[in-house]
Amino acid sequence: MLEVDQLVMSYGGFRAVDNCSLSVTEGSITGLIGPNGAGKTTLFNLVAGAFPPSSGRIRYLGEDITGLSTDRRFHLGLVRTFQIPHEFHRLTVMENLMMVPPHQAGETLLANWLTFGKVRRNEEEVRQRAEETLAFLELEHVAEERAGNLSGGQKKLLELGRTMMTDARLVLLDEPAAGVNRTLLRKLEEKIAILNKERGYTFILIEHDMEMIEKLCHPVICMAEGRVLIEGDFATVRADERVLEAYLGETVGAA
Amino acid sequence: MEWIGFANYAVFMAIFICIYALLSLGLNIQWGFTGLFNAGIAGFFAVGAYTSAVLTSPAADGRLGGFDLPFWVGWIGAMVAAALIAWPIGKICLRFRSDYLAIATIGVAEIIRLVIKSEDWLTNSARGITDIPRPLGDLSYTMSQLAYLGIVMAILLVAYLMVERQIASPWGRMMRAIRDNEDAARAMGKDVPYRRLEAFIFGSALMGLGGALFAHFNRSITPEAIDPMVATFLVWIMLILGGSGNNRGAILGVAVVWIIWSLSEIVTDQFPHEYAVKAKYLRIFLIGLMLQLVLRFRPEGLLPEASGERKPVGKPSD
Numbered sequence: 161m162l163e164v165d166q167l168v169m170s171y172g173g174f175r176a177v178d179n180c181s182l183s184v185t186e187g188s189i190t191g192l193i194g195p196n197g198a199g200k201t202t203l204f205n206l207v208a209g210a211f212p213p214s215s216g217r218i219r220y221l222g223e224d225i226t227g228l229s230t231d232r233r234f235h236l237g238l239v240r241t242f243q244i245p246h247e248f249h250r251l252t253v254m255e256n257l258m259m260v261p262p263h264q265a266g267e268t269l270l271a272n273w274l275t276f277g278k279v280r281r282n283e284e285e286v287r288q289r290a291e292e293t294l295a296f297l298e299l300e301h302v303a304e305e306r307a308g309n310l311s312g313g314q315k316k317l318l319e320l321g322r323t324m325m326t327d328a329r330l331v332l333l334d335e336p337a338a339g340v341n342r343t344l345l346r347k348l349e350e351k352i353a354i355l356n357k358e359r360g361y362t363f364i365l366i367e368h369d370m371e372m373i374e375k376l377c378h379p380v381i382c383m384a385e386g387r388v389l390i391e392g393d394f395a396t397v398r399a400d401e402r403v404l405e406a407y408l409g410e411t412v413g414a415a
Numbered sequence: 416m417e418w419i420g421f422a423n424y425a426v427f428m429a430i431f432i433c434i435y436a437l438l439s440l441g442l443n444i445q446w447g448f449t450g451l452f453n454a455g456i457a458g459f460f461a462v463g464a465y466t467s468a469v470l471t472s473p474a475a476d477g478r479l480g481g482f483d484l485p486f487w488v489g490w491i492g493a494m495v496a497a498a499l500i501a502w503p504i505g506k507i508c509l510r511f512r513s514d515y516l517a518i519a520t521i522g523v524a525e526i527i528r529l530v531i532k533s534e535d536w537l538t539n540s541a542r543g544i545t546d547i548p549r550p551l552g553d554l555s556y557t558m559s560q561l562a563y564l565g566i567v568m569a570i571l572l573v574a575y576l577m578v579e580r581q582i583a584s585p586w587g588r589m590m591r592a593i594r595d596n597e598d599a600a601r602a603m604g605k606d607v608p609y610r611r612l613e614a615f616i617f618g619s620a621l622m623g624l625g626g627a628l629f630a631h632f633n634r635s636i637t638p639e640a641i642d643p644m645v646a647t648f649l650v651w652i653m654l655i656l657g658g659s660g661n662n663r664g665a666i667l668g669v670a671v672v673w674i675i676w677s678l679s680e681i682v683t684d685q686f687p688h689e690y691a692v693k694a695k696y697l698r699i700f701l702i703g704l705m706l707q708l709v710l711r712f713r714p715e716g717l718l719p720e721a722s723g724e725r726k727p728v729g730k731p732s733d
Contacts (some may be wrong), residue, residue: 208602229601230601231607234603248592250720279584
């Protein structure tokens with residue numbers, strides 16, 4: 161579904177992503193792990209189209225999307241979340257979700273005056289979908305709150321919720337568990353599994369919480385110094401010596 | 416007969432408040448809802464004022480036009496011209512981060528001012544354009560003032576309702592999202608540069624209309640009227656003080672600042688002659704001080720953005 165081919169991203173002399181190649185099959189939940197500074201988030205930014213790579217190609221659904229802007233990739237069902245929550249802080253939680261669906265009737269200047277009935281019907285549909293999403297995430301009680309007032313964990317859920325407001329196919333989750341408390345974390349795992357099974361979302365998941373990786377992800381890809389170190393199931397990756405080395409023992413004990 | 420003088424002055428002020436309210440609404444679309452730092456309001460104001468002046472004034476030698484068209488053609492023309500000027504500016508400048516956009520728009524406004532000031536064939540340069548017809552301007556002084564007040568109030572009401580409705584629509588929601596977080600809006604599939612351009616043009620058209628109403632009220636327009644202090648920065652203060660992101664706040668801010676601005680002139684007029692030059696600084700200082708106080712004690716303005724009135728959410732317990 162996604163093929164990354166010899167991708168390079170260099171800032172001056174520093175290569176954040178260095179000749180990275182990997183592929184993701186449809187329907188999988190692929191875990192992306194690696195020590196800090198391994199280039200995981202940079203890789204996400206490249207796949208999502210936040211900036212163009214220095215060299216290399218990205219293919220999605222058989223098409224070369226290397227030169228496509230972020231918003232165009234979104235319309236192909238390639239949706240991302242952010243490591244640091246990027247909520248629309250002065251909008252309500254409800255509005256945060258309702259702004260997402262593409263090609264809304266009321267998004268053009270004149271439609272609000274010429275085809276008001278259509279805009280209203282479309283708004284009803286979007287609201288319905290947002291309500292379902294809020295119910296799924298168990299966030300109904302904060303629907304009318306400003307998103308900026310949410311807790312860190314709630315913002316993470318909202319990030320996930322936004323991906324549910326469109327017909328996503330490949331969802332990039334950047335550390336969905338960071339800053340989320342234990343109870344909420346289990347809930348988040350459940351939600352991701354359900355979305356994968358019932359909606360057929362393919363996920364790529366950057367995560368430092370090894371429990372979550374173990375539970376959800378197959379395969380697991382470990383990155384270090386901008387390239388793929390090893391790919392395989394969780395047990396194999398965890399046992400690999402190069403992975404141990406990359407982490408220098410810091411998180412390996414916990415894993 | 417003192418009260419007649421007062422009443423006349425009140426009407427005069429009310430007309431100015433309505434005209435400035437249009438500028439403030441335009442800026443609110445750009446800054447309050449979309450986050451575009453337009454520091455060149457005076458430029459769009461000038462384009463609107465001069466376009467309508469050229470279209471509606473009687474034929475004159477040595478400059479473009481006048482075309483002697485009805486006033487409403489001039490007003491629509493003013494909006495169209497301001498929008499047409501905004502298009503290339505926005506196309507180029509909206510790629511910049513907001514602080515660069517501010518610098519670019521100041522520059523553009525200054526260019527517009529200099530062109531108007533020096534191009535004889537187009538704008539009659541420093542002498543300006545006179546004989547601009549005012550609708551219902553043939554009535555007696557008081558009646559004519561009142562009639563014009565009625566017209567500008569009606570236009571302001573229509574503009575206010577239009578902006579309110581547009582901001583309440585999915586379009587407005589998308590704009591506020593772009594303002595709050597550009598990267599996230601882009602990641603959610605919104606064409607950010609194009610949408611910003613829409614908001615920039617929409618706001619600029621309102622500023623152009625404000626300029627036209629100003630020119631027809633004074634029956635003349637000269638380059639002096641395009642003073643960035645009065646036509647750009649005063650509007651910014653009005654919007655910030657009133658509450659950016661709130662259209663009623665934008666209008667309230669205009670009323671408050673304009674009344675203080677005008678009264679300060681009455682006060683400084685009482686000063687002895689030797690202080691007359693200093694009085695000008697004093698008024699500007701007063702406005703600056705007011706802005707500082709608002710930013711310090713009520714940064715969200717007198718009437719904050721609507722959805723902000725909610726209590727913070729308690730953090731979920733573990």
